[in-house]
Amino acid sequence: MIYELKKIFSGFLAKLSVILLIVLVFAFSVFAFSTYEAGDGTYKGKAGFNYEAGLEEKYEGEIDSHLIETFIDSIDLDGGKDKALVSVYTKFPSLSTTILNAYQPLQGGNAKALENLLETGGSDFYDRNVINIKSMLDERLNTTMSEKEKAMVIERASKIDKPYEFEYFGEWNLLYDVFSVIILISFIIIIFQISSIYSVEAENSMEILLRSLGGNQVRKIIYRKIAATFVLVTSEVLIVSIIFTLVSFYYTGLRGFNAPVQLFYFNSIYDYSFGQTYILIILGFLLGSLAIAMMTFLINRFVKRSFQAFILGLAALLLPKLLGFIMVNNNIFLKILRSMPVNLIQIGEILKSLYLGLFGNLQIFSIYLLSIFIIALTSLALIFKERKL
Structure with a gap:
């Protein structure tokens, strides 16, 4: 596994990506919270949050x-x-x-x-x-x-x-918004790092040597690559989360950690506090990162080229967001789907009903279930695929 990690970071750009991730997370976090203004711009950053909290202390x-x-x-x-x-x-x-x-x-x-x-x-x-x-x-x-x-x-x-x-909670919505941008940045860098995990041998003229190994040996290499992916992604998610948490809580403190999210998201159906929601976001960040990393791994195995795997990994990350936006905002698109020989909208409703029947209304955990499914499916595909390196 250590050897596979070394291969991931054998290139200069891969090493640079780790430094870039840490610098971007720290710089973006500091900028976002330090520029927060309150009192008509009189108070900024930490002083701004403290000023606003002081206005409402007696109403807590x-x-x-x-x-x-x-x-x-x-x-x-x-x-x-x-x-x-x-x-x-x-x-x-x-x-x-x-x-x-x-x-x-x-x-x-x-x-x-x-x-x-x-x-x-x-x-x-x-x-x-x-x-x-x-x-x-x-x-x-x-x-x-x-x-x-x-x-x-x-x-x-x-x-x-x-x-x-x-309790004053003015910082929590900003915290969620900033963290969502940081998560997206992290996804992109993770895709870049994993986009060469399988093709590194082919791009370094080692493919012929590995082809001479038996199928069992190839699978052992795949096991080590999967383990390296899990270690790399988990480590970076923890580093990013720790940096962001330390920076954001320095500016905002822990006010509102136990306050219900209904204070801001009044129509939420989930009885969680702002702090519990933050922890759930970190868990979703980890599972989502592992899922997108394993998808990129599988793509890289088929295309065997780092650049193509990076582009296709980005597409896998961004196209669902684009498709969701189109479906919500374009009635013509929905009509086209309904006019297909196989009604995709109806199939979606059937799957949703099945999901509700099995799990109840657990929409907040959908990302977890989907991520776990993708991680398991891609891992099995990589392990049992007979195609060699």
Whole structure:
């Protein structure tokens, strides 16, 4: 395995990729959090987060009728709704997000959310996530979700623990956004590193020697390459996660770690805290990295050229995102799929129903299940494929 790792990093660019990954993660993290501004730009970085947290310290605790009434009483409509919105977001940056997100309509923005809040007086705050989810299911997802799945989503939303424990959480959404970019950067670099793991022998005139070995010996080499891939990817994911965590928590602290994600993602159906969600993201990062690495490994075995494997690995990473965007935003594309001799949309619904029947509504774990399936499938394909190096 050590020998296979050495072969991966035998080239200058492979060594440089590790340094580049560490530098990019550190630099991007520092830049993202150090440039955060609060108080009309008066406070930046760590001081900005501390300033905003200080505004809401006295409101921390359960979100009850008294807290909502205090928020409503702070709204000054003399200058109009737009000015009132600016004012409350300035005075209560996180609390305003939580309460107004609850009343956010599908159309109309924050001004309409403020109007809805004032009409009800906040009396239905804890029913709003179920109401919002029903609206989304009916108006946005009615063509892609079965009635069974809708019912399961609503049931889960109605069982979220209440009341919510409020704490300033302004940093968490930024943390998730920055980490998502870092994960994408990591995927690309991992694809580059693994794109030569199989072809390194062919590109260094060692293929003839390896062809002379028996099938069992070739499989042993594959075992070592798979082990090297797992060690490399796991190590880099841990390094990236540790660097990002240390940098981000230096600027933000651990505020809101145990606060429910509903404080920001009000229509979430999962009863997790911001910290638990962060841990789940890291786990998904690891499994996703291993899956994309093993896919690249398998591609490299067939094409036997590093550059082609890198390009195809990128395509495997990015095309599903592009396809998902097209399907959501292009009705013509959906009509074409439905007009095929084999209705791909209907097949997708059948598979989704089977998935729900077996596992229930566990969408947040779909990436884990899919990644594990890809890792297992590609590993077996590499081990049992009779084709030699």
